[in-house]
Amino acid sequence: xxxxxxxxxxxxxxxxxxxxxxxxxxxxxxxxxxxxxxxxxxxxxxxxxxxxxxxxxxxxxxxxxxxxxxxxxxxxxxxxxxxxxxxxxxxxxxxxxxxxxxxxxxxxxxxxxxxxxxxxxxxxxxxxxxxxxxxxxxxxxxxxxxxxxx
Amino acid sequence: xxxxxxxxxxxxxxxxxxxxxxxxxxxxxxxxxxxxxxxxxxxxxxxxxxxxxxxxxxxxxxxxxxxxxxxxxxxxxxxxxxxxxxxxxxxxxxxxxxxxxxxxxxxxxxxxxxxxxxxxxxxxxxxxxxxxxxxxxxxxxxxxxxxxxxxxxxxxxxxxxxxxxxxxxxxxxxxxxxxxxxxxxxxxxxxxxxxxxxxxxxxxxxxxxxxxxxxxxxxxxxxxxxxxxxxxxxxxxxxxxxxxxxxxxxxxxxxxxxxxxxxxxxxxxxxxxxxxxxxxxxxxxxxxxxxxxxxxxxxxxxxxxxxxxxxxxxxxxxxxxxxxxxxxxxxxxxxxxxxxxxxxxxxxxxxxxxxxxxxxxxxxxxxxxxxxxxxxxxxxxxxxxxx
Numbered sequence: 001x002x003x004x005x006x007x008x009x010x011x012x013x014x015x016x017x018x019x020x021x022x023x024x025x026x027x028x029x030x031x032x033x034x035x036x037x038x039x040x041x042x043x044x045x046x047x048x049x050x051x052x053x054x055x056x057x058x059x060x061x062x063x064x065x066x067x068x069x070x071x072x073x074x075x076x077x078x079x080x081x082x083x084x085x086x087x088x089x090x091x092x093x094x095x096x097x098x099x100x101x102x103x104x105x106x107x108x109x110x111x112x113x114x115x116x117x118x119x120x121x122x123x124x125x126x127x128x129x130x131x132x133x134x135x136x137x138x139x140x141x142x143x144x145x146x147x148x149x150x
Numbered sequence: 151x152x153x154x155x156x157x158x159x160x161x162x163x164x165x166x167x168x169x170x171x172x173x174x175x176x177x178x179x180x181x182x183x184x185x186x187x188x189x190x191x192x193x194x195x196x197x198x199x200x201x202x203x204x205x206x207x208x209x210x211x212x213x214x215x216x217x218x219x220x221x222x223x224x225x226x227x228x229x230x231x232x233x234x235x236x237x238x239x240x241x242x243x244x245x246x247x248x249x250x251x252x253x254x255x256x257x258x259x260x261x262x263x264x265x266x267x268x269x270x271x272x273x274x275x276x277x278x279x280x281x282x283x284x285x286x287x288x289x290x291x292x293x294x295x296x297x298x299x300x301x302x303x304x305x306x307x308x309x310x311x312x313x314x315x316x317x318x319x320x321x322x323x324x325x326x327x328x329x330x331x332x333x334x335x336x337x338x339x340x341x342x343x344x345x346x347x348x349x350x351x352x353x354x355x356x357x358x359x360x361x362x363x364x365x366x367x368x369x370x371x372x373x374x375x376x377x378x379x380x381x382x383x384x385x386x387x388x389x390x391x392x393x394x395x396x397x398x399x400x401x402x403x404x405x406x407x408x409x410x411x412x413x414x415x416x417x418x419x420x421x422x423x424x425x426x427x428x429x430x431x432x433x434x435x436x437x438x439x440x441x442x443x444x445x446x447x448x449x450x451x452x453x454x455x456x457x458x459x460x461x462x463x464x465x466x467x468x469x470x471x472x473x474x475x476x477x478x479x480x481x482x483x484x485x486x487x488x489x490x491x492x493x494x495x496x497x498x499x500x501x502x503x504x505x506x507x508x509x510x511x512x513x514x515x516x517x518x519x520x521x522x523x524x525x526x527x528x529x530x531x532x533x534x535x536x537x
Binding site for chain 2: 023024048049050051052054056057066068072075079098099100102103111124125126127128135136142
């Protein structure tokens with residue numbers, strides 16, 4: 001599997017996806033194809049290695065979820081991206097495909113408040129269970145007070 | 151006084167049958183940090199585990215949005231404080247990728263030397279603490295630990311000569327390195343690695359002559375090839391599970407392609423396999439350091455002029471994911487820049503975070519004492535797990 005072959009395969013299967021770059025291939029998908037693309041990438045493109053997933057807060061344009069997967073044998077790397085849209089904070093979970101997404105999506109929920117549908121155990125991971133708000137959102141000020149500490 | 155005694159009591163919770171919930175941590179010495187494993191036990195056998203992390207969370211990712219590209223590299227060292235050079239490396243690489251900033255050859259080579267010395271130092275700490283965790287089995291626990299710490303100190307001395315600090319360096323800078331090696335450093339470095347090279351052979355012999363060591367390490371905590379990729383574990387764990395993947399070889403950065411070294415692979419996937427991989431890596435790192443010292447080119451150490459203000463480095467709009475092969479595996483930095491002097495968003499892919507997340511999959515079925523051996527063989531650094 002070369003990068004060119006991967007690009008062609010993605011183009012044939014996912015005409016709605018926008019593919020850029022080379023290393024990695026940056027694939028921008030509609031939300032409803034998020035999970036099915038991951039399945040396709042794992043089985044067809046051989047991207048079995050789950051590197052990380054996270055999100056970016058684009059303020060009024062809404063949240064963007066990012067995941068990176070690799071084919072370790074052929075050196076094909078794919079960065080998957082999807083825009084959730086303004087005000088939306090639900091996204092399909094990748095846990096059914098990659099077990100590594102478990103903790104990564106919990107962290108993402110913790111920091112951005114994104115609800116991953118289909119995640120078996122979505123709860124906070126780094127912050128305490130009683131924490132209020134999701135710190136990596138741009139609307140969350142760095143100096144947000146936290147009684148009784150400050 | 152009474153309050154403290156009350157809250158620190160271990161809670162037992164029988165949930166029917168013969169099952170017992172037990173807290174291992176957050177202050178268990180084998181965690182080498184702050185980690186709580188809530189074990190569900192059936193007798194001495196573990197039926198389930200819930201890993202609780204986050205005790206060391208310092209909001210690195212939010213913090214990085216408030217610090218400039220000149221300031222953050224020295225803070226980046228604090229994510230993985232056992233291998234501080236590595237995280238600085240990933241961060242500056244990401245910024246350089248977006249900004250298309252060239253790095254002089256000498257700076258690239260210096261970066262490689264420090265990254266490899268750091269790997270040796272980090273593996274030494276791992277070997278020492280892991281052997282101490284398995285203490286009794288090795289005939290007087292702290293023996294190997296003290297030997298290893300002695301050698302690690304020698305590398306920290308080298309770093310101290312270089313930057314003036316022993317643990318957190320701030321050596322890497324966008325565009326190059328902050329310091330050049332001082333007078334006499336090269337000779338001292340060669341002496342140190344020669345000494346360590348010889349010592350590693352002695353530890354090999356010391357440990358692999360011990361049937362108790364085999365009993366604790368072989369066949370314990372097996373990670374299958376399939377699970378390894380699925381969870382995204384990296385570094386010695388991945389290579390211990392039969393996957394020959396090393397970023398220095400697969401996607402060379404900072405002139406790694408100029409040097410020859412082997413990538414050790416073991417197929418068993420158990421604690422012993424991970425141990426073997428790291429023992430070979432010691433020697434391969436030393437081999438790389440020797441090659442770099444032999445071929446260190448003269449020239450500038452940074453492509454950027456000296457900084458007059460911290461906000462002087464501006465990175466154009468764009469994004470990049472830079473990854474380096476740290477002692478614990480793939481340390482990645484996903485950076486989104488918006489053209490200002492500070493990142494718009496930065497995400498750490500901590501190698502320890504991904505490596506640790508394999509624990510709930512492999513611990514069930516083992517005995518309580520094995521948790522200590524498995525956790526040590528994973529080599530998590532909690533600064534990097536919690537960031």
